[in-house]
Amino acid sequence: MALVFAKDVGPVAVRTRMREVGELARDHWRGAWDGDGHVPEGEKPDGCRDYDGKAPLLATALKQLAGHGPHGPVWWRCGRSVWQSLADALDNPDDVHAYNIRSTARRQAREAELERARHEQEERRRRTEAAKWVCPxxxxxxxxxxxxxxxxxxxxxxxxxxxxxxxxxxxxxxQPPGGGIFGRRRRT
Structure with a gap:
């Protein structure tokens, strides 16, 4: 859904109205957060929003739309803090698709690190074997x-x-000095 505010009441008043409408319609555009249940050590918590049954709510002012066109950075999407192009405003960078991409990248990074560690271990073993000798x-x-x-x-x-x-x-x-049980006397 896209709202275009036609009356020129000033930029502060338009942004205030946009935020108020967004708050009133929050249940219709905001996806439910689904976070990671278990976060591996050293990783940040991650998750995604489920937008099933939700519709993005976009807003702009007619003056901005006339000045930059519908594909310029004139759209404000409820829940965001910046003006965006239409394509960016309609994108869901925190949805399950984006989460799956991040999750795959994390898994591939962990696998690459394990593979690097295996190669290092194998190289150390190979150098050690090459340097061995037979004890005389x-x-x-x-x-x-x-x-x-x-x-x-x-x-x-x-x-x-x-x-x-x-x-x-x-x-x-x-051994006592002198070698015997009682030792030798030293002459002085």
Whole structure:
């Protein structure tokens, strides 16, 4: 439905009348909001308006219509805050069709992110496999990690060697001076 205010009463009075008529007819043009029930973490709530059984209510002033024509930005649609062209005023950017487009875009973005993460993980695995070597002590595969020298011993063998060296030092420190049970006397 389109209303054209023919009497030139000034822009403020025309906008006031448009808003008042829009408020009185709200139940006939405003769609029912249907929001997302569950919003995934990190996403904003979304939803759409169901305009079934509703008709858009447009308004303009005859003076604007004469100055810009019916396809210019002369239409005010109830529930909106800007002047629009006829095509924009009749569009429902918050209807179920627009919601489905946004929902599909979100799903595709999530799938692309998962695919990117899978590729990164596969690339890390491939680089790790390419960098492995055979441990010269136990002949098992060794993989690059902090503290290992490529081509050297694996982590378990290196750990065993370090523990054995630490135990040998500890055993030597636990021995009394002089080597015997009572030790040797030192001459001064």
């Amino acid at each position: 002590t136990c002949e098992r595969y060794a993989y690059p990690e902090a503290g290992l020298t490529p081509g050297g011993e694996c982590g378990p063998c290196l750990g065993d060697r370090r523990r054995a060296a630490a135990e040998a030092v500890q055993d030597q420190e636990d």
